[in-house]
Amino acid sequence: MASYLRPRELDEALRALRIAPRVVLAGGTDYYPARVGKPLDDEILDISAIDALLRIEEDEAGWRIPARCTWSALIAASLPPLFDGLKAAAREVGGAQIQNAGTLCGNVCNASPAADGVPNLLALDARVELSRVGSVREVPIAEFVLGNRRTAREADELVTALRVPRPGRPARGAFAKLGARRYLVISIVMAAAVIETEGDAVASARIAVGACGPVARRLPHLEARLAGHRLGMPAPAIEAVDLEPLTPIDDVRGSATYRRDAAATVLARLVEGATR
Amino acid sequence: MSAATDKIAFNVNGRDVAVAAAPQTRLADVLREELGLTGTKIGCNAGDCGACTIRLDGAQVCACLMPVAQAAGRRVETVEGLARDGRLSPLQQAFHAHGAAQCGICTPGMLMAAEDLLARDAAPDEAAVLDALGGVLCRCTGYRKIVDAVLSVAAGAQPAPVDVDGGVGARLAKVDALPKLTGAEAYGADAWPADALVLRAVRSPHAAARFTVGDLAPLHARFPGLVRVFSAADVPGPNAFGIYPVGKDQPVLADGEVRYRGEAVLALVGDGATIAAIRDEDVPVSWAPLDPILGAAAGVAPGARRLHARLEDNVLVRGRVARGDPDAAESAAAAVATGRFETSFVEHAYIEPEAGWARRVGDRVEIFVTTQTPYMDRDEVAHVMGLKPDQVRIIPSAVGGGFGGKLDLSVQPLIAIAAWHLKRPVRCVYTRPESMASSTKRHPATIAARFSADRDGHLLSAVFEGDFNTGAYASWGPTVANRVPVHATGPYAVPHVRATTRAIHTNEPPSGAFRGFGVPQAAVAHETLMDELAAGLGIDPLEFRHRNALRVGSVTATGQRLEASAGLQACLDALRPRWRDLRAAAEAFNKTGAGALRRGVGVACMWYGIGNTSMSNPSEMEIGVARDGRFTLFSGALDIGQGSNTIMTQIAAEALGVPASRIRLVTGDTDLTRDAGKTSASRQTFVSGNAARLAAEDLRAQLARLGNTDLAALPEISPGFVAIGRGRFDPPTTALDAEGQGVPYATYGFAAQLAAIEVDTGLGTIKVLRIVAAHDVGRAVNPQQVEGQIHGGIAQGLGLALMEEYVPGRTENLHDYLIPTIGDIPPIETLLIEDAEPLGPFGAKGIGEPALIPTAPAILNALHHATGVRVRRVPATPDRVHAALREAGVAP
Ligand SMILES: Cc1cc2nc3c(=O)[nH]c(=O)nc-3n(C[C@@H](O)[C@@H](O)[C@H](O)COP(=O)(O)OP(=O)(O)OC[C@H]3O[C@@H](n4cnc5c(N)ncnc54)[C@H](O)[C@@H]3O)c2cc1C
Ligand code: FES
Numbered sequence A: 001m002a003s004y005l006r007p008r009e010l011d012e013a014l015r016a017l018r019i020a021p022r023v024v025l026a027g028g029t030d031y032y033p034a035r036v037g038k039p040l041d042d043e044i045l046d047i048s049a050i051d052a053l054l055r056i057e058e059d060e061a062g063w064r065i066p067a068r069c070t071w072s073a074l075i076a077a078s079l080p081p082l083f084d085g086l087k088a089a090a091r092e093v094g095g096a097q098i099q100n101a102g103t104l105c106g107n108v109c110n111a112s113p114a115a116d117g118v119p120n121l122l123a124l125d126a127r128v129e130l131s132r133v134g135s136v137r138e139v140p141i142a143e144f145v146l147g148n149r150r151t152a153r154e155a156d157e158l159v160t161a162l163r164v165p166r167p168g169r170p171a172r173g174a175f176a177k178l179g180a181r182r183y184l185v186i187s188i189v190m191a192a193a194v195i196e197t198e199g200d201a202v203a204s205a206r207i208a209v210g211a212c213g214p215v216a217r218r219l220p221h222l223e224a225r226l227a228g229h230r231l232g233m234p235a236p237a238i239e240a241v242d243l244e245p246l247t248p249i250d251d252v253r254g255s256a257t258y259r260r261d262a263a264a265t266v267l268a269r270l271v272e273g274a275t276r
Numbered sequence B: 001m002s003a004a005t006d007k008i009a010f011n012v013n014g015r016d017v018a019v020a021a022a023p024q025t026r027l028a029d030v031l032r033e034e035l036g037l038t039g040t041k042i043g044c045n046a047g048d049c050g051a052c053t054i055r056l057d058g059a060q061v062c063a064c065l066m067p068v069a070q071a072a073g074r075r076v077e078t079v080e081g082l083a084r085d086g087r088l089s090p091l092q093q094a095f096h097a098h099g100a101a102q103c104g105i106c107t108p109g110m111l112m113a114a115e116d117l118l119a120r121d122a123a124p125d126e127a128a129v130l131d132a133l134g135g136v137l138c139r140c141t142g143y144r145k146i147v148d149a150v151l152s153v154a155a156g157a158q159p160a161p162v163d164v165d166g167g168v169g170a171r172l173a174k175v176d177a178l179p180k181l182t183g184a185e186a187y188g189a190d191a192w193p194a195d196a197l198v199l200r201a202v203r204s205p206h207a208a209a210r211f212t213v214g215d216l217a218p219l220h221a222r223f224p225g226l227v228r229v230f231s232a233a234d235v236p237g238p239n240a241f242g243i244y245p246v247g248k249d250q251p252v253l254a255d256g257e258v259r260y261r262g263e264a265v266l267a268l269v270g271d272g273a274t275i276a277a278i279r280d281e282d283v284p285v286s287w288a289p290l291d292p293i294l295g296a297a298a299g300v301a302p303g304a305r306r307l308h309a310r311l312e313d314n315v316l317v318r319g320r321v322a323r324g325d326p327d328a329a330e331s332a333a334a335a336v337a338t339g340r341f342e343t344s345f346v347e348h349a350y351i352e353p354e355a356g357w358a359r360r361v362g363d364r365v366e367i368f369v370t371t372q373t374p375y376m377d378r379d380e381v382a383h384v385m386g387l388k389p390d391q392v393r394i395i396p397s398a399v400g401g402g403f404g405g406k407l408d409l410s411v412q413p414l415i416a417i418a419a420w421h422l423k424r425p426v427r428c429v430y431t432r433p434e435s436m437a438s439s440t441k442r443h444p445a446t447i448a449a450r451f452s453a454d455r456d457g458h459l460l461s462a463v464f465e466g467d468f469n470t471g472a473y474a475s476w477g478p479t480v481a482n483r484v485p486v487h488a489t490g491p492y493a494v495p496h497v498r499a500t501t502r503a504i505h506t507n508e509p510p511s512g513a514f515r516g517f518g519v520p521q522a523a524v525a526h527e528t529l530m531d532e533l534a535a536g537l538g539i540d541p542l543e544f545r546h547r548n549a550l551r552v553g554s555v556t557a558t559g560q561r562l563e564a565s566a567g568l569q570a571c572l573d574a575l576r577p578r579w580r581d582l583r584a585a586a587e588a589f590n591k592t593g594a595g596a597l598r599r600g601v602g603v604a605c606m607w608y609g610i611g612n613t614s615m616s617n618p619s620e621m622e623i624g625v626a627r628d629g630r631f632t633l634f635s636g637a638l639d640i641g642q643g644s645n646t647i648m649t650q651i652a653a654e655a656l657g658v659p660a661s662r663i664r665l666v667t668g669d670t671d672l673t674r675d676a677g678k679t680s681a682s683r684q685t686f687v688s689g690n691a692a693r694l695a696a697e698d699l700r701a702q703l704a705r706l707g708n709t710d711l712a713a714l715p716e717i718s719p720g721f722v723a724i725g726r727g728r729f730d731p732p733t734t735a736l737d738a739e740g741q742g743v744p745y746a747t748y749g750f751a752a753q754l755a756a757i758e759v760d761t762g763l764g765t766i767k768v769l770r771i772v773a774a775h776d777v778g779r780a781v782n783p784q785q786v787e788g789q790i791h792g793g794i795a796q797g798l799g800l801a802l803m804e805e806y807v808p809g810r811t812e813n814l815h816d817y818l819i820p821t822i823g824d825i826p827p828i829e830t831l832l833i834e835d836a837e838p839l840g841p842f843g844a845k846g847i848g849e850p851a852l853i854p855t856a857p858a859i860l861n862a863l864h865h866a867t868g869v870r871v872r873r874v875p876a877t878p879d880r881v882h883a884a885l886r887e888a889g890v891a892p
């Protein structure tokens, strides 16, 4: 019979992981759908009773979004415009039921190519906080999500939080998602942007696209072209080189060609909106 | 920390409970199986349908995604907690009054999601309602009445009064609504005896393969709770079922060869925990895959492997309707329009998966099951069991949606055979992927069609060739192949016609019955071509249809003269003002240069023969009166959410001249009711409704003869009844000859719909802004229910047009297979035309299928109006629309 741990203390959770690998369970919104009609016989570490992982914290350096933070909690949190993209993504994840249970950390750990959290975290320049007994390390999100369902987490580590650095300048986030129906829809393409401004110009931009390859990717060429762009001016057109990091595939949701084209359109609109 | 043995304590609906379940058990399972709270439904176990929505500490969550461990110490609210002291909550009352529950399987989830919203926001607007309910799918209602119900409570309105007495023409509330609103209703998975064993089928992962089953002893040794593994050898009678005498070709359990992915090969039976613990990989089946035949073209390719020995060319059946000389007519035509069209497999996606339980009672077997067709189930089960039909009793559960998909056997023969051999009750509930992989689909069609017209815009000819991919087994393939040619012209008078169809076997899911039996696919072809002919002749598309509309006195392609009730022109007349306004508004919008957005408005029409094609399909009804003056209607017409329980009651009440509330209903049970045929072909109102009317008239005549006699003083002629009225109706039709000439249907429904859409030319996405639907229903026995059918049909038509495409092995769940959500259905205006059908009960015809048929072509025609681009393959997904726009050089 598989064992099920639901500790209250973080230490206890980490100690358990040191003894043996376990499937971490947070909101269960990826865990259960992957086991329809299959036995539920994993060794489980349920982190949903660990109080230390619940509340978003803010300090000089930035924000800490802990492992139990749900999409709904993100939407409700009072956060600056920097997080507008992430919040927009949260509002479009599944339906309200999924938002109330699913966590941002779970979204990242599940490492689906269509995870709506990931491009936002790339644009936010977030770092993943990984804890094991006796030590904590931080990994940039781009180095954490390695491929479809693959992350840099070691078996004895728990993702305890995502850390978002405070930009030195005014910053705003934006997000856009393309799906084939209104609710409950897996993205065909999605894009996130964080624009830092100085005066009436873009000081720097971080832009990422998801569902166009095994992992979401930043678009450095486009980001570079945006630096110095005057707010309110027509945004520069998206060029083929901007999309070079993308490697879309054909699947039931759309062809590769379509994804590439749609990504350009989604990006153009996103950039237009974010630099208004 | 909770160890597996600790009890988990929480509060449910105000009551403290403690359960001994394993901590990772889904909360939904604990609520249902341990606590008996079956009002929480399971449609997918994957978060996709929202049927399991409950409130946890006030917030809506999916109980199927929550380990029971996480409920510890918390407050769980389910649908059973809404009504207090036997009084419905305001939301439940509003759902009742608005007709917001059809089959009711989504209702608990909808109610809980709405409760969550209203607790947070007492006065939400429509957008907030959509956001809050966006996670619950409904396949029946088209959502609009649900939105109206929630908004009415939000507006603080007194609950609208519920009509419980009305006769024909009244908006009588559903007579069976209460249990659906309280969670008390028993669907297929909601009732089972405590000692029932659980059955699970092992299914083919291959589209085509031979297989052998290895030694099962090690499996039994490893899983002592495994009672028995059934295989083809255990089927007592012929291991072949199917709708038609000639089409009994589908095995209950495959015998050495599988013909589609999802076909059952073995049935594991044991206690629930054991069956859940066995993985398919644990079962010793060795597979030798064969090259699958995929797509109808491959089925008829020269040298294609035969799927069934009896068929040389994999063609199950051919259909043909021919009249006049279309080739000659076309050569004299002023305009010709031609096109090739393609449609996909479409999944019924009822929210309730197949489920039921069976037990052996002496030398009989009783089956409680979700079904659209109790009598046919009885006969089919008897056939494969080698029993006489009266040795099988079907007790239909409430049905959580059918749409044609529950007209074929699913769990019935499996649980019957297991219960028979084991002499113990056996239960089976399909998982969502299993339901999707194994059940029938809408036939994918490839259609080549050509229509011509003269200079005045009168249709001259129609040539139609349709290939329908009927999948691995016959199922309802013959029905589609026969129904389509009759309807191939569309609802227009066309003097010269040649329409041919083939139903072709492939190694894909059996294509069966699905709302419209092939006619929706055909409508995509003829309605596109009507627009093109109209454009070619410079005639307004609506007026072109009006000019050609079938009307009383018209002769159809089968040579049938329509004698009455052909209200298509009235439908188009009703649409005309909206048509002009909406077209003008769309064109004005496009002139303003709204960036990538373009608007368009399309129209499409349909006709639909009510009842079976050229075949006897009688219904029989009985109505008894007791000494206390109360009436009981014994109706075999199964209500699958479409409302026939209410319609039969209303018709009987009207014919008897008593309030509807005086009539009690006994439905479906094959031991208690007469055969009222299948709930299919939009036939129940017309055919069974007539039987109900005749039964009531018979009883009324008997009572009239009794004069003032006191009923209480009369002897009972059968237990409980002093008089019984009987009615039987079989629509008058004739067989079709070799050229398809004859009278295939006694009456036809007609309709015309408008779709107003907005196209994002940058992304290829389509948003439907509005639908106006005009339907000639003969007589709306219950306008609220007619509207509900129209809304639901439109939602399915919208799905067919824009998003629904079943791909075996790839879209076997409700997140890869998309059906419309609450945010995808626009406001719908319904215009009811009542061109009475003299043969119908109080003039009524049918509406179930007609509602769906015009929607997809109306949307496609709107796309053309908006962008000038034609998409001839559905669904018109964003990538397909985008490709078509680029090919045509339409730039945002
Ligand atoms: C109907 C539905 C719709 C959805 N729609 C969307 C959508 O639109 N966009 C989108 O991006 N996603 C969507 N999702 C998926 C989304 O809900 C999840 O990705 C969610 O955010 C995962 O969080 P969770 O807490 O539920 O994770 P869980 O299911 O509990 O876990 C997910 C995975 O991450 C691991 N894990 C979780 N937390 C940790 C941790 N702290 N440390 C280490 N490993 C961990 C688990 O072991 C598991 O492998 C949808 C899901 C459903 C069911
Ligand atoms: S059963 Fe839970 S969402 Fe479908």
Ligand code: FES
Pocket: B100, B101, B102, B103, B104, B105, B106, B107, B137, B138, B139, B140, B141, B351, B400, B401, B641
């Ligand atoms: S009433 Fe909603 S699914 Fe049937």
